[in-house]
Amino acid sequence: MRRWLNLFIWNMRFQARYGFYLLYAFLTIFYTVVLFALPITWRGKTAAMLIFSDPAAMGLFFMGAIVLLEKSQRVTAFFAITPLKAFEYVLSKVLSLNAIALVVAGVLAYVSGSRQVFLVLVGTFLSGAIFTLFGVLVATKITSLNQFILFTVPVEAAGFLPAILHLFGITPDYLKYYPANACMDLVSGRGVTFIGLLFTVALIIFLFYFACHEMLRMWQEQGGAKI
Amino acid sequence: MIQVKNLTFSYTKKPFIKDMNFSVNEGEIFGFLGPSGAGKSTLQKILLGMLPGYRGSAIVGGMECREHGSEFYQSIGVDFEYSTMYEKLSARENLEFFSSLYDKRARSIDELLMAVGLENDADKRVSDFSKGMKSRLNFIKALVHDPKLLFLDEPTSGLDPANNRLMKDMILEEKKRGKTILLTTHNMQDATELCDRVAFIVGGQIYAMDSPHNLIMSKGAAVVTYTWIQNGEQTASCELEKMSEDKQLQELIAKNQLQSIHSSEPTLNDIFMEITGRTLV
Numbered sequence: 211m212r213r214w215l216n217l218f219i220w221n222m223r224f225q226a227r228y229g230f231y232l233l234y235a236f237l238t239i240f241y242t243v244v245l246f247a248l249p250i251t252w253r254g255k256t257a258a259m260l261i262f263s264d265p266a267a268m269g270l271f272f273m274g275a276i277v278l279l280e281k282s283q284r285v286t287a288f289f290a291i292t293p294l295k296a297f298e299y300v301l302s303k304v305l306s307l308n309a310i311a312l313v314v315a316g317v318l319a320y321v322s323g324s325r326q327v328f329l330v331l332v333g334t335f336l337s338g339a340i341f342t343l344f345g346v347l348v349a350t351k352i353t354s355l356n357q358f359i360l361f362t363v364p365v366e367a368a369g370f371l372p373a374i375l376h377l378f379g380i381t382p383d384y385l386k387y388y389p390a391n392a393c394m395d396l397v398s399g400r401g402v403t404f405i406g407l408l409f410t411v412a413l414i415i416f417l418f419y420f421a422c423h424e425m426l427r428m429w430q431e432q433g434g435a436k437i
Numbered sequence: 438m439i440q441v442k443n444l445t446f447s448y449t450k451k452p453f454i455k456d457m458n459f460s461v462n463e464g465e466i467f468g469f470l471g472p473s474g475a476g477k478s479t480l481q482k483i484l485l486g487m488l489p490g491y492r493g494s495a496i497v498g499g500m501e502c503r504e505h506g507s508e509f510y511q512s513i514g515v516d517f518e519y520s521t522m523y524e525k526l527s528a529r530e531n532l533e534f535f536s537s538l539y540d541k542r543a544r545s546i547d548e549l550l551m552a553v554g555l556e557n558d559a560d561k562r563v564s565d566f567s568k569g570m571k572s573r574l575n576f577i578k579a580l581v582h583d584p585k586l587l588f589l590d591e592p593t594s595g596l597d598p599a600n601n602r603l604m605k606d607m608i609l610e611e612k613k614r615g616k617t618i619l620l621t622t623h624n625m626q627d628a629t630e631l632c633d634r635v636a637f638i639v640g641g642q643i644y645a646m647d648s649p650h651n652l653i654m655s656k657g658a659a660v661v662t663y664t665w666i667q668n669g670e671q672t673a674s675c676e677l678e679k680m681s682e683d684k685q686l687q688e689l690i691a692k693n694q695l696q697s698i699h700s701s702e703p704t705l706n707d708i709f710m711e712i713t714g715r716t717l718v
Contacts, residue, residue, distance in 0.1 A: 216537035227525055280523075288521035291485050292538045293510045430487055 214298045221306035230272070230310060237264065238314050242321050250323065257322030258330075258377055258398035263370060265311035265318075266334045266397065269342025270365060272307060274358030277349035281432060290429035296422040300346055304418075308338040319399070326399030333396025336410050340389060341369065343417035350424040389413045438463045438586060438617040439484065443493035446483060446641075454479055454491070454641040461634075466608070466618040468628040470705075471638035472715055477621045480638070481588055484619070485515065498586065511539055514584035518591040520571040521578075524564035528555055528574050531563060536581040543583035552607060553577055554600070568595045576604065580611070587611060587618045593627050605631060625705040629653075635705070639713045652708050663698040665689050670696065 225231065241260050245253050280286045289299065315334035319327045348361045372385050373394040385391055392406030402410075439461040446454040454476050461467040469477040482488045483495050489503035496502070498512065522531045532546045550556045553573035563571065572595055579587060592608065593601045608631055612618060622628055628635050629649040636646040645652060659677035663686060664670055675683040677700055689695045709715070 213538060213540070220534050220537065224523070224526075283524055284517070284519055284521045285523060287517065288515075288535070289538075290487060291510055291513065291515045292535070293507045293540070294538045295507050 213294065214302060217294070217298055217302040218306055221302050222309065224276075225306060225310070234265070234268075234310050234314050238317050241314075241318055245318065245321050253322040254324065254398065255377055257318045257324065258394065259374060261315045261318055261330065261334055262337060262373060262394055262397050265314035266337040266393070267341045267366075267369070268311055269304065269307040269338055270345040270348075270362055270369075273303065273342055273345025273349045274352065274355065274362070276303070277346070277428075278352070278355060278358065281353075281428075284432065286429050287432040290426075290432065296426040296429070297418075300343070300418065300421050300425055303346065304339050304342045307342050308335055311335075311338040315397075324399045326401075329396050329399050329401060333393050333398075333402075336414065337390070337393035337397060339414050340393065340410070340417065341365075343414065343421045344369075346421040347417070347424055350421075350428040438465075438498060439467075439619075440496045441484075441494070444480075444483065444491060444495055445493055446479060446488060446491040448479075452641065454483070456493070457641075457643055459636055459643060459646055461617060461619065463617050464612065464615055465633045466612050466620060466631050468620045468622060468632035468635040469638055470622065470625065470628055470635050470709060472623075475638045476641040477638055478590070479641075481590065481619070481621060485513065485588065511541060511582070512585045513588070514579035514582065514586070515588045516576045516579040516590060516592055518594055520563070520575055522563045522571065522574065525562060527560045527562055528566070529559040531574070532578060532581055535578050539582035541582050544581055546581065549577040549580060553603065569597060569600050572596055573600065573604065576607070585616060587616050588621075589618060590621045591623065592620070593622075593624060601627075625709065629705045637709055637713055639715055644713045645708075649705050653703055653705060659700050659702045661686075661698065661700045663689065664696040665694045666696060 241264075244260075245257055248256055277286070311334050312331055315330055316327060319330040324330055344365045345362070348358060348365065352358045352361055369390050372381075372388055373390040375381065376385070376388075376391040376394050377398055381391060387403070387406045387409045389406070389410040392402045392410045395402045395406065439459075441457055441459050444454055444457040445452050457480070469480065471477050479488065483491050483502060484497055486497075486502045486505050486509060491503065494501065497505075498509070500509065523534065526534065528550065529546060532549070536546070547556065547559075550559050553576065555570060555573060555577075558566070558570065563574065566574065572592070576589070576592055579589070589608065593604050596604055605627065608618065608620075620628070620632060632649060634646060634648050635652070637644040647655070660674050661677050661680055662672065662674045664672045673683075673685060675686065680686060703711075
């Protein structure tokens with residue numbers, strides 16, 4: 211637990227050093243200005259789209275950069291011969307990136323006049339976990355930023371498109387319990403069905419297990435153990 | 438500390454490590470010497486538990502390598518040949534970060550930085566370090582949690598003579614502290630100076646294993662070379678143990694006509710070449 215907590219704190223320090231906090235401070239101000247510029251009736255849905263497509267999805271974009279950086283500096287090779295467990299690493303990445311996402315989402319929800327800030331935060335947390343775990347999975351497979359951008363396109367299409375359509379009430383029956391739609395329900399403060407929530411949590415558990423497995427494999431390969 | 442019996446490993450169908458047997462005692466510095474592709478790094482990875490698909494037995498610290506979990510690494514320190522640091526963090530921050538991954542933090546970061554002459558660069562970013570500075574930092578990174586077993590991969594590579602000496606003294610100091618050290622190197626001079634025993638590895642097999650002194654003494658004789666002036670400079674040699682039988686040498690000594698005399702032992706590299714038919718330098 212102590213090791214995990216240390217890693218979580220160090221991740222936040224890395225993110226601060228690499229300018230994540232500064233970037234999101236700027237983006238939060240920018241999004242706030244955009245929201246204030248819109249008519250009050252538009253703010254709720256716009257805020258939901260902004261939250262879902264940026265702070266909640268930031269893990270998908272940034273995990274590639276983070277893991278590529280660690281790979282290039284061979285830090286990941288060293289992790290393979292330390293007591294660090296893959297689940298501690300993945301969990302610390304998911305939670306540290308989600309910490310930024312929650313603050314930004316909280317501010318945007320408040321600014322948009324949402325009365326369901328708690329639901330928005332739960333939705334941001336769940337969608338942030340899904341996107342970051344997908345980001346981890348893609349990052350373990352790639353060797354360049356170009357590859358990462360290419361590999362994340364299907365994830366973005368499958369994540370954003372149905373959820374944004376769902377926000378505007380266009381939902382095919384077979385996507386009723388789709389996790390991205392369930393997350394969008396929460397992010398827009400509408401609440402979620404039990405089955406939708408169950409599917410979302412099940413997807414997160416599956417992705418987490420798979421991401422840990424692939425991360426460990428990547429560390430070992432980085433250490434030269436590819437067979 | 439380490440027992441390896443009938444160890445065989447293969448990346449393909451062809452065996453890469455072939456039927457290896459050796460043991461390393463606690464507190465010993467044991468060197469793996471061999472050319473690139475000989476199997477040294479693969480052997481190190483097996484002992485580190487990174488290649489579990491081997492046959493035979495490889496026991497480190499009383500535990501079979503393929504069976505241990507991540508807690509095994511609490512007592513292992515590894516100094517890779519290449520830098521494994523966050524370049525944007527300072528030397529001190531890197532050491533603090535990596536030491537936070539271990540339960541035990543027994544060594545003072547300031548003392549370690551001072552020991553390798555990096556105390557004035559502690560707060561400098563690693564990206565601004567020279568290759569030699571990164572090597573020294575990498576080395577002390579392997580020591581922050583005071584491990585019992587150290588794996589050092591070419592620890593003196595890229596160091597200037599002064600820092601090479603400093604690094605070797607630190608390795609000997611760690612041995613005095615009771616650590617078992619596995620050294621992988623191409624540098625025969627370092628191996629001769631540091632290792633209690635060495636194993637010559639070529640083609641995934643151990644060709645010879647003993648102390649550097651025994652290997653040198655068992656395979657080669659020291660030679661005495663002397664010069665004198667007689668129609669220009671003349672040179673002759675004889676084996677050290679047969680000096681008393683060399684009439685010419687005795688006569689030159691008796692007449693005080695020797696210009697120079699020196700003895701030379703074969704180096705570990707000469708012995709390596711003789712045994713394996715390969716060269717490292």
